[in-house]
Amino acid sequence: MIPTAVVARLAVRELWMSFRLLILLAAYLGAGALVAAVPASSSTVLQRLAVALAIAAVAGSSIAAWSLSHERGLGRLGWLVIRSVQRRTILMGWFASLALVTAAGVAGAGVLGWAAFGGPTGQTSPTVFGLAIVASAAGAVALQALGLAVGSVLRPWLASVLAGALSAIVIIGGWVALPALALPVEAVADLLQLERPISISLQGAGASLGVTAVLLLVAAHALGRADL
Numbered sequence: 001m002i003p004t005a006v007v008a009r010l011a012v013r014e015l016w017m018s019f020r021l022l023i024l025l026a027a028y029l030g031a032g033a034l035v036a037a038v039p040a041s042s043s044t045v046l047q048r049l050a051v052a053l054a055i056a057a058v059a060g061s062s063i064a065a066w067s068l069s070h071e072r073g074l075g076r077l078g079w080l081v082i083r084s085v086q087r088r089t090i091l092m093g094w095f096a097s098l099a100l101v102t103a104a105g106v107a108g109a110g111v112l113g114w115a116a117f118g119g120p121t122g123q124t125s126p127t128v129f130g131l132a133i134v135a136s137a138a139g140a141v142a143l144q145a146l147g148l149a150v151g152s153v154l155r156p157w158l159a160s161v162l163a164g165a166l167s168a169i170v171i172i173g174g175w176v177a178l179p180a181l182a183l184p185v186e187a188v189a190d191l192l193q194l195e196r197p198i199s200i201s202l203q204g205a206g207a208s209l210g211v212t213a214v215l216l217l218v219a220a221h222a223l224g225r226a227d228l
Contacts, residue, residue: 134201
């Protein structure tokens with residue numbers, strides 16, 4: 001755990017120095033601020049928030065792909081490997097740093113969204129709304145794992161574009177073509193219409209975390225065979 005924490009700290013520092021950390025945070029906080037700034041009905045606010053969070057999650061996937069690919073291309077990952085840092089430790093360190101920033105961003109967007117939603121009117125409880133936001137965060141983390149998998153093998157620009165495109169396809173395809181599934185975006189957008197919002201949110205979060213684990217295994221295999 002200590003080597004992973006060290007790599008995560010280095011990753012956060014690199015994200016900060018390259019302004020990618022600010023861009024990622026701004027994507028989520030901007031999503032919440034945009035929703036809060038435009039008055040609308042409660043259902044419209046939820047739909048706008050879901051779309052804004054989905055767009056931010058796509059951006060996060062692209063940033064994850066670019067970051068790992070860029071570090072690999074500069075030889076920094078290779079520098080760590082020759083100093084006895086395992087490749088999977090590097091991967092988990094980058095994943096942890098990105099997930100931490102994403103969690104902070106989604107939490108901020110959730111607070112702004114709750115203020116715009118008008119939760120105190122009693123339409124739903126903070127727990128139900130919070131679980132829907134947690135499901136959205138889990139979905140965003142899964143897309144970042146996808147970005148890391150793509151960034152393990154492709155060059156920065158190609159990895160970034162492909163990760164973003166795949167993430168958009170997953171979100172749009174799932175929302176439109178598979179409405180019966182417990183998708184994180186559905187947990188937020190249709191919160192007032194869902195008969196079992198807590199169950200949907202928990203299922204969505206659990207499914208996203210399961211997909212994240214699989215994608216991290218794929219990313220670890222890809223990075224293990226990549227030229228650093």
